[in-house]
Amino acid sequence: MQGEIFRPFLILKCSLKAMLTRRHIRVKVMQSVYAFNQSNNDSLQVEQKFLQKSMEEMYDLFLLNLSLLVEIKNRAATFIEKSQQKYLATAEDKNPNLKFVQNELIQKIEQTEQFNTLLEDRKLNHWKRDDEYVGILWTALKESELYTEYLKTRTSTFKEDKDFVIAMFKEIVAPNEKLYEYLEDKKLTWLDDLPIVNTSLVKLLKKVKETDEQIKIPKLFKNLDDKEFAKDLFNKTVLHQEKYEEDIEGKTPNWDKDRIAEIDAVLLKMAICEFLKFSSIPVKVTINEYLEIAKEYSTPKSSIFINGILDKLSKEYQESKKLNKIGRGLM
Secondary structure (H helix, E strand, O other): OHHHHOOOOOOOOOOOOEOOOHHHHHHHHHHHHHHHHHOOOOOHHHHHHHHHHHHHHHHHHHHHHHHHHHHHHHHHHHHHHHHHOOOOOOHHHHOOOOOOOOOHHHHHHHOOHHHHHHHHHOOOOHHHHOOHHHHHHHHHHHOOHHHHHHOOOOOOOHHHHHHHHHHHHHHHHOOOHHHHHHHHHHOOOHHHHHHHHHHHHHHHHHHOOOOOOOOOOOEOOOOHHHHHHHHHHHHHHHHOHHHHHHHHHOOOOOOOHHHOOHHHHHHHHHHHHHHHHOOOOOHHHHHHHHHHHHHHHOOOOHHHHHHHHHHHHHHHHHHOOOOOOOOOOOO
């Protein structure tokens, strides 16, 4: 399982304005529908609240990982300060290379008021309380070839500073096993969120320009419609599962219901829900989205299996006039 999580940039489609795309939302709903079906809890409201909470906590993880860059820089500054105060300080201790602690990209993050307000409002002070993990990451960075190469000069361009920070996150921070264990202990759902969160974070860093006085932190949702989409997709999938299962069984004569992978069954029911209950989403978009999700989260043959069933069902729904799509090109 850990090997899978450590593909930290698995899902590459993400928006600069919002961290969660519709595909990310579908993945979170898939996880919640699956959890609901596996649990003995019949309360739709409880699982719905968990879905909303898990998405908010994903945003917390994004902010925490971004703040780690600042905290590692601060730990480096403390290290330099203590080295200068040593009784037998070396020439390097007395005249240290300040290139990392003066990194322009990290300074922009640190000086972004929106970012600091979000950390404060959401009470994200993890790295103050559990600062040993900042120390672990600083030690790993300090001993790395990446850091040694970066400090071979005492000055750098903004691009060089940015490239270093992105490489530091990808090579030192994201794959760190101790950090992984810490995140697993804090929130179990964070493990599934890491690929989305880390991809979004790297994309944000790549977009920062030297002329930007402050960084524009993306929102969790693009708009209120996306937030409502998550809730509606979950509710309408769960409430109509039995009917969707009947439609699926009719298209799988060589498959018992018990032989269909549980994740595949959830994805099929969600796709059918979009066919029938979401008039503004084109059929082709729905099919493509669930095929891509199946490739990442289910078995190797799942996407072929799901594509065949959805293709049959969409044609049948269209012929029976069950599809109620609004607008051109939505069929």
